[in-house]
Amino acid sequence: MTNTQFISKADAYKRPLKKRAVKPARFVEIYRDEEAFQGVAVRELGDITPVTLMSGDSVILDFGGHCVGYPSLDLHCVGDNISDSPTRLKLSFAEFPLELYARHGEYNGLLGNGWLQYEEKTAVFTPCTLRVDRRYSFRYMKIERVDNAPYPMVVESFNAECVSAVELDSVEKYIAPDERLQRIYDVSLKTLAECEQEVFEDGPKRDRRLWIGDLRLQAITDYVTFKNLDLIKRCIYLFAGYLNSKGEVAPCVYPDCPPYRLEWTFADYSMFLCSCIYDYYKATGDRTLADELYGVAFNQLEMVSSRIEADLQATADGTFIDWCPSLDKSVALLGVYAYCLGQLNEIRADEWLEAEIKKTHARLRGFLKDGVLVTPLGQVSQHSQVWGALSGAFDREECRRLLEELDTLDTEYTFRTPYARHYYIEALVSAGLEDKALSFIRDFWGMILDAGFDTCPEIFNPDNQFESPYEAPEINSACHAWSCTPAYWIKRLCKEE
Amino acid sequence: MTNTQFISKADAYKRPLKKRAVKPARFVEIYRDEEAFQGVAVRELGDITPVTLMSGDSVILDFGGHCVGYPSLDLHCVGDNISDSPTRLKLSFAEFPLELYARHGEYNGLLGNGWLQYEEKTAVFTPCTLRVDRRYSFRYMKIERVDNAPYPMVVESFNAECVSAVELDSVEKYIAPDERLQRIYDVSLKTLAECEQEVFEDGPKRDRRLWIGDLRLQAITDYVTFKNLDLIKRCIYLFAGYLNSKGEVAPCVYPDCPPYRLEWTFADYSMFLCSCIYDYYKATGDRTLADELYGVAFNQLEMVSSRIEADLQATADGTFIDWCPSLDKSVALLGVYAYCLGQLNEIRADEWLEAEIKKTHARLRGFLKDGVLVTPLGQVSQHSQVWGALSGAFDREECRRLLEELDTLDTEYTFRTPYARHYYIEALVSAGLEDKALSFIRDFWGMILDAGFDTCPEIFNPDNQFESPYEAPEINSACHAWSCTPAYWIKRLCKEE
Numbered sequence: 002m003t004n005t006q007f008i009s010k011a012d013a014y015k016r017p018l019k020k021r022a023v024k025p026a027r028f029v030e031i032y033r034d035e036e037a038f039q040g041v042a043v044r045e046l047g048d049i050t051p052v053t054l055m056s057g058d059s060v061i062l063d064f065g066g067h068c069v070g071y072p073s074l075d076l077h078c079v080g081d082n083i084s085d086s087p088t089r090l091k092l093s094f095a096e097f098p099l100e101l102y103a104r105h106g107e108y109n110g111l112l113g114n115g116w117l118q119y120e121e122k123t124a125v126f127t128p129c130t131l132r133v134d135r136r137y138s139f140r141y142m143k144i145e146r147v148d149n150a151p152y153p154m155v156v157e158s159f160n161a162e163c164v165s166a167v168e169l170d171s172v173e174k175y176i177a178p179d180e181r182l183q184r185i186y187d188v189s190l191k192t193l194a195e196c197e198q199e200v201f202e203d204g205p206k207r208d209r210r211l212w213i214g215d216l217r218l219q220a221i222t223d224y225v226t227f228k229n230l231d232l233i234k235r236c237i238y239l240f241a242g243y244l245n246s247k248g249e250v251a252p253c254v255y256p257d258c259p260p261y262r263l264e265w266t267f268a269d270y271s272m273f274l275c276s277c278i279y280d281y282y283k284a285t286g287d288r289t290l291a292d293e294l295y296g297v298a299f300n301q302l303e304m305v306s307s308r309i310e311a312d313l314q315a316t317a318d319g320t321f322i323d324w325c326p327s328l329d330k331s332v333a334l335l336g337v338y339a340y341c342l343g344q345l346n347e348i349r350a351d352e353w354l355e356a357e358i359k360k361t362h363a364r365l366r367g368f369l370k371d372g373v374l375v376t377p378l379g380q381v382s383q384h385s386q387v388w389g390a391l392s393g394a395f396d397r398e399e400c401r402r403l404l405e406e407l408d409t410l411d412t413e414y415t416f417r418t419p420y421a422r423h424y425y426i427e428a429l430v431s432a433g434l435e436d437k438a439l440s441f442i443r444d445f446w447g448m449i450l451d452a453g454f455d456t457c458p459e460i461f462n463p464d465n466q467f468e469s470p471y472e473a474p475e476i477n478s479a480c481h482a483w484s485c486t487p488a489y490w491i492k493r494l495c496k497e498e
Numbered sequence: 499m500t501n502t503q504f505i506s507k508a509d510a511y512k513r514p515l516k517k518r519a520v521k522p523a524r525f526v527e528i529y530r531d532e533e534a535f536q537g538v539a540v541r542e543l544g545d546i547t548p549v550t551l552m553s554g555d556s557v558i559l560d561f562g563g564h565c566v567g568y569p570s571l572d573l574h575c576v577g578d579n580i581s582d583s584p585t586r587l588k589l590s591f592a593e594f595p596l597e598l599y600a601r602h603g604e605y606n607g608l609l610g611n612g613w614l615q616y617e618e619k620t621a622v623f624t625p626c627t628l629r630v631d632r633r634y635s636f637r638y639m640k641i642e643r644v645d646n647a648p649y650p651m652v653v654e655s656f657n658a659e660c661v662s663a664v665e666l667d668s669v670e671k672y673i674a675p676d677e678r679l680q681r682i683y684d685v686s687l688k689t690l691a692e693c694e695q696e697v698f699e700d701g702p703k704r705d706r707r708l709w710i711g712d713l714r715l716q717a718i719t720d721y722v723t724f725k726n727l728d729l730i731k732r733c734i735y736l737f738a739g740y741l742n743s744k745g746e747v748a749p750c751v752y753p754d755c756p757p758y759r760l761e762w763t764f765a766d767y768s769m770f771l772c773s774c775i776y777d778y779y780k781a782t783g784d785r786t787l788a789d790e791l792y793g794v795a796f797n798q799l800e801m802v803s804s805r806i807e808a809d810l811q812a813t814a815d816g817t818f819i820d821w822c823p824s825l826d827k828s829v830a831l832l833g834v835y836a837y838c839l840g841q842l843n844e845i846r847a848d849e850w851l852e853a854e855i856k857k858t859h860a861r862l863r864g865f866l867k868d869g870v871l872v873t874p875l876g877q878v879s880q881h882s883q884v885w886g887a888l889s890g891a892f893d894r895e896e897c898r899r900l901l902e903e904l905d906t907l908d909t910e911y912t913f914r915t916p917y918a919r920h921y922y923i924e925a926l927v928s929a930g931l932e933d934k935a936l937s938f939i940r941d942f943w944g945m946i947l948d949a950g951f952d953t954c955p956e957i958f959n960p961d962n963q964f965e966s967p968y969e970a971p972e973i974n975s976a977c978h979a980w981s982c983t984p985a986y987w988i989k990r991l992c993k994e995e
Contacts, residue, residue: 083755085705086610113583113647115620123612123632125706126755134631135620150610208582209622258580258623 003261004297007242011256014235015199018164025049025159026065029141031098038452039466039474041098043141051157053079054090059145062159067096067140067456067480069195069205070163073132074144076124079153087125089148094118094139096206096479097454101141103475110473116207117476121147127154136164138195138206138480140455166197167227175226178495182439185446189488192456193222196482197229200256201236204459204478212253213240213270214321215482217277218423222489224284234290237277241297250274250301252321267321268308268334271301272341279344291348298345299354305338306357314377322384323421324460324470328414329376329385332368335361336388343393362394369395372402373410382414383407384421390428400432408441418460419445419484426490435494442487449484457484500758501794504739508753511732512696515661522546522656523562526638528595535949536963536971538595540638548654550576551587556642559656564593564953564977566635566692566702567660574625576650584622586645591615591636593703593976594951598638600972607970613704614973618644624651633661635692635703635977637952663694664724672723675992679936682943686985689953690719693979694726697753698733701956701975709750710737710767711818712979714774715920719986721781731787734774738794747771747798749818764818765805765831768798769838776841788845795842796851802835803854811874819881820918821957821967825911826873829865832858833885840890859891866892869899870907879911880904881918887925897929905938915957916942916981923987936991939984946981954981 027045034042043063052060072092078084095101095118105117118139122131144156169191177183196202200211201219220233243254243262251262252270275298282291308316317331339361346354368374374385386407390400407425416422422445429438448463459481462468469477524542531539540560549557569589575581592598592615602614615636619628641653666688674680693699697708698716717730740751740759747768748759772795779788805813814828836858843851865871871882883904887897904922913919919942926935945960956978959965966974 078755083752083757083760084610087612089612113581113645113649115584115586115622115645115647120620121618123617125612125632126752128754128756135622148610148612150612152610255580255623258575258625260580263580 002244002246002248004242004244007238011235011238011242014231014238016166016231018166018198019168021070021163021165021168023064023068023070023161023163025062025142025161027063028052029061029063031061031101031141033102037098039097039099041102043098043453049159051155053153053155054144054146055153056146056149056151059143060156061101062142062144064140064142064161067138067191067195068161068163069136069138069165069198070161071133071136072139072142072159072161073130074159075128075130075157077128077155077157079155084127084150084152084154086150087123087148088127088146088150088154089121089123090131091119091121091143091145091147092133093143093145094137095141095143096138096456098141100475100479101143108473108475110469110471110476112207112471112473112476118206124154128157136205138204138478164198165194166199166232167194167229169194172226175492177491181443181447182491182495184450185442185487186491188450188455189222189446189457189485189491190226192480192485193219193226193482193488195456195480196485197223197227197232200239201232201482203483204481206478206480207476210253210255211236211239213250213273213277214252214267214420216240217273217280218420218486219482220277221280221284222485224280225489225492230285233281237274237281237290237294240274240277241294244297247304248300249304250297267319268305268316269320269322269337272305272337274298274301275341275345279348282348288348295345295349299351302338302342302345302354302357309334309338322388324417325382325384325414325421328382329378329380331378332365332374332376332385333382333388335365336385336392336394339365339392339394340388358393362392365389365392365394369399372399374403380414381410381412383410383412383416383425384414386410387421387425387428390432391424397432400428401434404428404432404434405437417462419457419481423483423486426486430490430494438490439494442490446487454479456480457487459484499741499743499745501739501741504735508732508735508739511728511735513663513728515663515695516665518567518660518662518665520561520565520567520658520660522559522639522658524560525549526558526560528558528598528638530599534595536594536596538599540595540950546656548652550650550652551641551643552650553643553646553648556640557653558598559639559641561637561639561658564635564637564688564692565658565660566633566662566695567658568630568633569636569639569656569658570627570629571641571656572625572627572654573621574652574654576652581624581647581649581651583647583649584620584645585624585643585647585651586618586620587628588616588618588640588642588644589630590640590642591634592638592640593635593953595638597972597976598640605970605972607966607968607973609704609968609970609973615703621651625654633702635701661695662691663696663729664691664726666691669723672989674988678940678944679988679992681947682939682984683988685947685952686719686943686954686982686988687723689977689982690716690723690979690985692953692977693982694720694724694729697736698729698979700980701978703975703977704973707750707752708733708736710747710770710774711749711764711917713737714770714777715917715983716979717774718777718781719982721777722986722989727782730778734771734778734787734791737771737774738791741794744801745797746801747794764816765802765813766817766819766834769802769834771795771798772838772842776845779845785845792842792846796848799835799839799842799851799854806831806835819885821914822879822881822911822918825879825881826875826877827881828875829862829871829873829882830879830885832862833882833889833891836862836889836891837885855890859889862886862889862891866896869896871900877911878907878909880907880909880913880922881911883907884918884922884925887929888921894929897925898931901925901929901931902934914959916954916978920980920983923983927987927991932991935987939987943984951976953977954984956981
């Protein structure tokens, strides 16, 4: 179900990317070190200079920070020598050390190995510039000479053309109350910038896609930083324009890849169209977009309502909420439902919305046992407490009770993604527990910094450094949109110094 | 020793390449067949249609004839499916079946493996067009899906942008006396067209270089076919402009690769600058170029003269003549020397030239024993007879005696390259043995056709199909400039029907 008018608007908001020339900062080596994060450490080797490569030689560049773009190398032969045969270089890219340390041939993850970041380039004549045409996401780049010719080849200079929809330098400087929070803020903001491309991508390395769950978090952070309203509108229109055959908002749309949307849905993600237009209205004061898409958003809630009526558990199984195996998501789903009902009703009040809110609140209250929400399957999960607290079904005291002991709750159903942790923070803040929220950010994102990341990863488990939803930590994304909201929270919770 | 004036002229004669869109003719398979040339045969599989590739699948395209250029593929995902991860394709190119049949990883030749014609390309999003940026020389192209994602990928269309300095279609049609000669003519002309690029390349697959020995043969063929005088002048100026530090003409120059010329020389190749300007003068009637470069050409002969005086054998060791191991090239060198002296003297008579001709003729006559030329090391080679016959030292009857039994001479020192065979044909024709020349062309190049080539190869030995100067027949060039002169000879020797 394609709304061509919305798609035209999405197209009209497309802007050229901003390009930035970046030079590597230093040569490094990457080596096994049991003490280091994921057992792999980086050692500085020295300043960047032209380097002579013989067959089998390699160097590793550290660009000094996360890059998204197109590296290039200037090559020439040495002195009087003219190479008798072409030079073949294997170029490998990595956001984090393990990604470069793991062998491509031994990758055995659940995602296709096409995501592995490497390619070979051949230089037939020199001097020449080798430029990759696949966009890579990297801080480290390994250059390995893989042809067997006995001629030296000089890499004279190393460059990268980096791309983003926004410029970090052009955003108003924010001074955090302390260095730790400043660093978390900066790394979050950098993460957002790297993910802003022709759409808000979930991660620039992988999957490079516009997911509505990520979009919403990117947008709220962007409103208070880059203020890239055009890109936000573009992405919201894409979701409203490319509905699936039932009229549902897809979890993910591809602006240039037919059939443009996934046919399957996540119920929570479909409903988040309400949050997207609500946030836009709240951030800008402009209700045009919210008015225009109110009907599409309303439909999402109606459809989820029918599905919940028919089978709550089945509908809950078809939500995202978090990557937590065997999680009973039914309470969380009702929480998201009530949350989105409330937002849409705030845009424009409606009798059906109000009735549904009332009904859903009552239903949610039915799951409260001794101050804790217990799902129909008897689970006490962190997720149920968070979405209960965000649902509007409970008063501030009840919410605080749901949240205050949540981090020590005796349950295996805990937050697995920074995405889920964002809603925990939102719940804390909405219950007036700002200090706890800030200290949670400081602890969790602080551990991310301590692990050596300079952007926020897709997944981070301090108790299992090798955790990967794909059974291969090297394919994890180290720069992932849904982890970028500390920039939003810090700015909101801390008075600027 | 760079003459910037000549280099500027060479640059000024550079013209844009002509581009031609080419579609593959059919799908084929390549399989082991002991009866076939090099033990590998091609079987037609059917017309070109869009093809769906799963992980591990491959197809082979036959473009129906030799191509030099940049293939591209249009890809898209099937139906409702959106690929979850990038598609990686290995693209392999081959001028002849063995090149595609041999495994890249098992290559063990003397030349660098950077010449192997393959690369991998990744498509992150579809639909997309994958275009290679390395220029390939091929008739066959294999497309192999090497990522492991379980999604079908459709290659919707297959294209190649082919490049050449000339257009086969624009050359005046020549009708040969019979079908066999017509086919040899066509294949030779196609070979020349494929090698005419930004310079006259020796071979478009490898080494893609301007060698003066090849240039001379390309030019004489071009004068009577494409008449691409600008490219001929460009290449002659490049040789005159980029002399080595002693002022010698290099065997090979690279217009865009410092230090632009090889420092080492072949004495015969240095002297061929005389032939190049002589041929230009003869073909066009315009003596401007010959006059302008007369001095440079004269110097080449003077320098070779001194070297011959000092040490004939050492100078002969530093000639090309042919790829014939242990060949004593001293008589052949004197033949080339006399031949070039004569050409320069014909451009403009000179006392020293005349004296040298006389002296060299006398010296050559001294090697004649019982009607056959025997080298100082006692060798009776095909090469000595040919260059003796071309030297001008012998009368027609003596030349005929040198040549008539040459093909049955009891010697291991036989022609190894089509290049050496060209001068055999020239010697036959200059001795009035046109019929023998034509029948030699018909036999030798006829065997090339029968082996399945549709361009003329660098090397062809009917007694050893796997002969390779590089100890790896798959790296041989199947389209090589120095084999293209049958088009010149057929046109010269056969009255058009």
